[in-house]
Amino acid sequence: MRAPGFWSQPTPDWRARLLSPLGALYAHGTARRLARGTPERMPVPVICVGNINAGGTGKTPTVIAVAERLRDAFHEPHIVSRGYGGSENGPTEVNPTNHSADRVGDEPLLLSAFARTWVARDRAAGARAAIDAGATAIILDDGFQNPALAYDLSIVVVDAETGFGNGLCLPAGPLREPAAVGLTRADLLLSIGDEAAQSKFEATTLPDALPHVRARLEPLQTGMPWAGMNVIAFAGIGRPEKFFDTLRGLGVNLMRTEALGDHAKLSTAFLTRLERDARTVGAQLVTTEKDAARLPPAFRSKVITLPVRLHFDDATALDSALTALPTAAQSKTPDQGPGV
Template sequence: MRAPAFWSQPQPDWRGKLLSPLGMLYARATANRIAKGQAEQLPVPVICVGNINAGGTGKTPTVMAIAEKLRDQFHDPHIVSRGYGGIETGPIEVDPLRHNAEMVGDEPLLLSAFARTWVARDRVAGARAAIAGGATAIILDDGFQDPSLAHDLSIVVVDAETGFGNGLCVPAGPLREPIGVGLSRADMVLTIGSAAAQERFDDRVLPGALPHIRAALAPLRTGMDWTGMRLIAFAGIGRPDKFFETLRALGAKLLRTEALGDHQKLSAAFLTRLERDARAENAQLVTTEKDAARLPAAFRSKVITLPVRLSFDNPEALDTALKALPVPSSSTQNA
């Protein structure tokens, strides 16, 4: 599913205004669900990486970065995800040798390369399984509106380019809940985007005392020279254009781009067409790491990926918060 274009406008247009009563009902339902939840406190710290916007804002690279930071502080972090797009209900630990994206979802499959990752529709059960497996910290992927677990640190991730869109809730706009309501539960906001996008982001909507961290996605240096490379690029992420713009900035020649819906299934017919077109135009197929996780095993050698990682402008508040998290003793882990 692709988000409607009118969601990203800075002010609501007639469509947003027409649908705003439904958006208020959606917000009320979310608030009621959160209010009725019984947040369970775990014996290890829980870091929630979530968003207020529906769809992709950069949570996956944020989870990767936090896993690395926690390991630097002698934690054994495990990731817990609902496994969106997969059929497994869990709790189950993701094993790339046994699982594919149809089973556990594309994001958990990708994240499992960075830290031990668990898929569970019941996040409490997933977290308990991770603790039993030795986790000293839980990174909760996309659990900001789930009231079942207490969070020791809640990070709201925002795409700096689109911000909070027209400021309305689904289906009138891109929000899962009103900005002020959501941010009142957050410990910090992380905006991801270029320097120009960060300049345009209106941080006046943020509470004054809420730490605001800025970061950008930067291509991982692999030694590959993209200059002049003839490419057919496809991506099914929150904003595929970001991926295409990154390739162009590296000097690649994009003969064609295919913008897919977030998590869109890669059908055999679609991939066959791409392979035929690439052969006809003497081009290389390229996609994101997350999309590559959904490729059939037999097709992966035909597609290259452009890996990106998060680069922080001002990580001090995040680093301080992570360092303040306790490292549980072995007896605490087994509690």
């Protein structure tokens, strides 16, 4: 499913206003679930990488960056994910050799290349399994609105280009809860985008006391000669246009694009059609790392992947927060502020 265009408008239009009572009910449901929860404290630090917006904001590259930084700080980080799109209830450690995206989800399959990764519908059970397997820190992929675990660090990720959209909750807008409410529980806000998008986002009202880090996604240098390559590109991520713009920036001849819904199934029929069309015009099929995790085995050698990584303008606030994590998490009570 693609996000409706009116979600990204800076002010609510008639459709958003019409749906706003349902959005208020959704926000109430989120607040009630959080209030009734009893977060479980783990004996190791738990870092939540989440968002307030529904859909893709850049959580996956952020999880990868946090895992790398924790490893540099001599931690053994494990990632715990709900495994959206997969059939496993877990806790199950992701094995890229034996597991498919249909079983564990595309994002956990991708993340397992960077750190040991677990899928679990019960996030607390997933964290316990990871700790039993040797984790000295848990990175929770998503779950900012889930009260199962107590967090030692909560990072809210936002796409700087779209920000918090029209400011309304689902289905009137893109938010899982009002931004002003969610940000009071955050320890750090990470906005992802180019300079123009960052300036646009910073023109909105942000909490003064909340540390804010800026970053951008850049293609990984792999030696691939992109310039002048004829390409048919497809992507099933939160904002496929970002991926297509990245390809244009590399100088490819983008002959056609296929923007799919987030986590869209890549059927053999669809890929066969794309392969035929690419052969007809002399083009190469290209997709994202996340989409590549959902490719059927027969197509994995036929599609080139463009990997991207997160680059920070200044990561001091993030590194300071990670350095300050306790070696063994200390108990917090719900009235002790952000991170719970």
